[in-house]
Amino acid sequence: MTIRDITQILSAEVICGEEHLEKEVHNACGSDMMSDVLAFVKDQSLLITGLCNPQVIRTAEMMDIICICFVRGKAPDEAMVELARERGIVLMATKMRMFTACGVLYEKGLGGGTDQCV
Amino acid sequence: MCMTMKLHFDVSGEDFTRAGEASGKVKSKLKQLGIAPDAVRRVAIALYEGEINLVIHAGGGEIDVEISPENIKMTLSDKGPGIADVEKAMTEGFSTATENIRSLGFGAGMGLPNMKKYSDEMKIDTKIGEGTTIFMQINL
Numbered sequence: 001m002t003i004r005d006i007t008q009i010l011s012a013e014v015i016c017g018e019e020h021l022e023k024e025v026h027n028a029c030g031s032d033m034m035s036d037v038l039a040f041v042k043d044q045s046l047l048i049t050g051l052c053n054p055q056v057i058r059t060a061e062m063m064d065i066i067c068i069c070f071v072r073g074k075a076p077d078e079a080m081v082e083l084a085r086e087r088g089i090v091l092m093a094t095k096m097r098m099f100t101a102c103g104v105l106y107e108k109g110l111g112g113g114t115d116q117c118v
Numbered sequence: 119m120c121m122t123m124k125l126h127f128d129v130s131g132e133d134f135t136r137a138g139e140a141s142g143k144v145k146s147k148l149k150q151l152g153i154a155p156d157a158v159r160r161v162a163i164a165l166y167e168g169e170i171n172l173v174i175h176a177g178g179g180e181i182d183v184e185i186s187p188e189n190i191k192m193t194l195s196d197k198g199p200g201i202a203d204v205e206k207a208m209t210e211g212f213s214t215a216t217e218n219i220r221s222l223g224f225g226a227g228m229g230l231p232n233m234k235k236y237s238d239e240m241k242i243d244t245k246i247g248e249g250t251t252i253f254m255q256i257n258l
């Protein structure tokens with residue numbers, strides 16, 4: 001599905017990166033621990049998180065994640081938005097909680113990539 | 119590219135929000151040089167984990183990166199507290215990070231194991247009360 005599809009499924013508000021909404025996303029991961037994202041994520045291009053600090057953007061940058069969705073209505077500050085903009089990363093925010101956001105996307109066919117940690 | 123390129127960064131221990139700046143710069147440099155995406159990603163993750171450690175465990179430090187046609191060498195050095203038991207520190211899940219650091223999304227004890235996993239060679243020199251130097255090499 002495209003990033004635009006994701007914004008619709010999650011009733012999310014796009015914060016930055018409108019120009020990238022047609023990009024395809026095949027796999028996603030959901031985590032508040034950037035340590036875990038760095039250790040276990042492989043080719044997921046969407047990160048769903050309740051954590052809201054600049055290291056979320058940095059982690060996405062290192063992992064080639066192209067889109068971040070903040071759950072529970074978390075709002076990144078201007079510095080975070082700038083960081084994401086410079087890197088061409090799409091930021092969006094939904095009022096859904098983590099479990100629900102992951103669940104509805106999974107139901108619509110978005111995968112988790114590698115299902116088990118090795 | 120037929121020469122060795124050297125990059126140096128001072129990593130502040132004061133400013134958590136800036137942690138990752140050096141790793142980000144190295145990543146874009148490697149991309150720009152046309153290095154294979156898999157190697158770029160391994161360098162980015164290993165270096166970022168190391169940079170985060172400099173900030174959260176050592177009060178800052180320095181990063182030196184050497185890029186040559188054969189490999190990428192990274193040296194992270196600090197004058198922090200040192201690592202008491204390196205073998206233990208290398209174990210997945212071992213962490214001395216505080217609750218505060220965990221609330222920032224780090225401190226799962228996966229950093230050093232991850233650095234080892236993504237590099238072709240890794241060496242840790244550390245002395246209690248004096249500091250730590252970590253060397254990593256990724257072959258191209």
Ligand SMILES: Nc1ncnc2c1ncn2[C@@H]1O[C@H](COP(=O)(O)OP(=O)(O)O)[C@@H](O)[C@H]1O
Pocket residue numbers: 035167171172175176196198199200201207208212213214215224225226227228229230231250
């Ligand atoms: N540069 C360093 N200086 C001092 N201690 C360190 C350093 N890097 C790592 N450590 C120690 O090794 C432990 C494991 O590191 P790591 O695997 O990165 O996990 P984490 O950073 O999540 O705690 C840390 O909790 C810390 O006690």
Ligand SMILES: [Mg+2]
Pocket residue numbers: 167170171225227228229230
């Ligand atoms: Mg660490």
